[in-house]
Amino acid sequence: MPAPTPRLLAFAGSLRSGSYNRRLVHVLADGARASGADVTLIELRDHPLPLYDGDIEAAGMPDGVRVLQQLVREHDGLLVSTPEYNGSIPALVKNTLDWISRPMADGRSGTTLFTDKVAGIVSASPGPAGGLRSLIVLRDALAKLGLVVVPQQVAVGLAAERLPETGVLTDEPLRAGVHGVGAAAARLAQAQALLRASAEVAA
Template structure:
């Protein structure tokens, strides 16, 4: 493969002090160290309405076209997800749903996901670290045709585990999160070779 894998990374939270926004940095770091080019996407900068077929029929929002283009330009996804009531947040679902809608040229938006690789982590102030969100998000991405990396890390007690710069203070935990990013990078390379 001649070019580095390109990965699109985002946190599924709009909150300024989001733990998952901190976590996505570490996930991205692991991918970069393994040779990927990572684009950090801030969902707040691409505000989407709640999916509504009438809005779509009236004309696809520009933010959807922008996100579809970004997805087309990348080989895979890195996502740090919060857990809301035992599942991944509506923000992520809404984003995936809009991107999956038909492209400008009429092709299915799901083709933007199919055969690409995703890596997931989660952070939560609770003890389980958002583990249930990881399971539900894994399913949703598989439905879109993505291969989801087997490794994942649910970071619990999130209010206590990041330093002032947003780094995980526990070296083993930081390495485990970085390994997820590295795994996605390596798997993307292998996938491209075939």
């Protein structure tokens, strides 16, 4: 069976135009592509969702949720660059994951879309620690949803200097580290996709 091309869905957990995490997720995607992955980069501001509210869900699932669920279905994993807000992930990131986890149109849980898929995570902050605490929270949240998060991770501190508007991550060891996270996610996603394909053949 030929090795499938791994497909990864990438996004930054920030809406603002000058986001350091938007710049960083491009670096992460480059690393995954260099290791053979097909990466789809999306902007969460193109998929605006209300704050999760069971009444809104009961009245009819927002279209954006169905679009994001379909995107997750079509990919073997996620690449995420997250800001840190008060030691945790931004509400935007949690809210997006929470909506995707809700039941799909066929009634199955949205969490099944994440099962045994792969994630590579990084963070950026103007502060010296680079948002490292948000990675701990994000790793836990993604694992709870059933994703296998690769052990490598990078927090880019002093982002105002290291991630200028050009989008080039100026610190070479950090750039190599972020590429390494993307590469690890690509390799593991390929292995997981191969396992899923073999299981389907065997079934």
